[in-house]
Amino acid sequence: MLIKLLIYISVYILIYNESFGNVNKDNVLSYLGSFNTLKSDFIQVNNSGEILSGNLHISRPGKFRIEYNQIPLLLICDSKKLAVINKDLKNISFHTFDEIPAGFFLFKGLSLDEIEIIDLKKKNNTLSVLIVNSELEDKGIIEILFELEPLKMKKWVIIKKDNTKTEVFFDNLFFNNKISQELYDIEREDPRKIPFKIN
Numbered sequence: 001m002l003i004k005l006l007i008y009i010s011v012y013i014l015i016y017n018e019s020f021g022n023v024n025k026d027n028v029l030s031y032l033g034s035f036n037t038l039k040s041d042f043i044q045v046n047n048s049g050e051i052l053s054g055n056l057h058i059s060r061p062g063k064f065r066i067e068y069n070q071i072p073l074l075l076i077c078d079s080k081k082l083a084v085i086n087k088d089l090k091n092i093s094f095h096t097f098d099e100i101p102a103g104f105f106l107f108k109g110l111s112l113d114e115i116e117i118i119d120l121k122k123k124n125n126t127l128s129v130l131i132v133n134s135e136l137e138d139k140g141i142i143e144i145l146f147e148l149e150p151l152k153m154k155k156w157v158i159i160k161k162d163n164t165k166t167e168v169f170f171d172n173l174f175f176n177n178k179i180s181q182e183l184y185d186i187e188r189e190d191p192r193k194i195p196f197k198i199n
Contacts, residue, residue, distance in 0.1 A: 025117050028129050028144075031151050033110035035175040036060055042171065044068075047164040062097075062106045063184040076186050077106070083186045090191040102142050102156065104133050125149060 038058040045051055054068040062079030072087040082095040097103050104115050118141070119130040127146040143157040156168040182188060 024120050024122070024127060024129075027151060028117065028127075028146070029110050031146075031153070032105065032144075033108050036108070037176055037179050038173070039177055039179060040170045040173040043169045045167040045169075047166065057179050057183055058106065059179050059181070059184065060106060060108050063181075064106060065183045074189060076184055076189060078184045078186050079106075081186060083189075085189055085191055087191055092186075092190055092192060102158065104131075122148075126154075127151075 036059070038056070040056050041053070042056055043051065043053050052068050052070050054066060057065045062077065064075070064077045066075040068074075072089075074085040074087060076083045076085070077097075077100075082097065082100065083092055084095065085092045100106075104110065114133070116132050117129060118132055119128075121128040125148045127148055129144045129146065131142045131144065132140075140158060140160040143159060144153060145155040145157070146152060147154050153173065154170060156170075158166045158168075
């Protein structure tokens with residue numbers, strides 16, 4: 001009788017855990033894939049302990065702007081190019097989408113065909129989700145911390161292959177507010193002097 005009871009409990013736990021995981025995966029995918037725009041203040045803690053703050057704007061598909069308060073760096077993606085601008089040095093460099101660990105976040109309609117949710121952990125009123133882009137595994141893993149009831153994103157942790165990590169805490173997070181497209185205009189922000197043109 002005891003053995004049957006233990007088997008029953010084990011099967012119940014297994015089914016419950018699988019059901020819990022599936023429900024939360026669906027909720028996470030729905031949350032991450034539902035909005036058109038996102039804007040937020042953030043605090044960034046680098047692996048060295050350096051603390052920075054700034055603001056983030058995202059407009060789907062493929063556009064984002066990250067501006068820091070303490071350092072002169074500005075990152076802009078206009079869905080075609082990713083520019084990193086140093087406002088003090090007045091220079092600009094260009095990069096590819098492959099260099100963005102959380103690049104999947106820039107598009108709607110996320111599915112498990114594009115990303116893999118490799119772990120879910122629930123603790124009190126929080127849910128921790130480990131996500132990897134199967135095409136960019138060498139760029140590391142993203143951990144997203146959600147507050148439950150209601151579901152709300154609180155933190156990203158970008159964990160690189162060498163186990164260094166960057167934590168990003170969100171504050172004043174808003175979805176689907178109107179965002180001026182000028183914020184993603186790389187040419188407008190290009191700090192290099194443009195020669196005067198004579199018509």
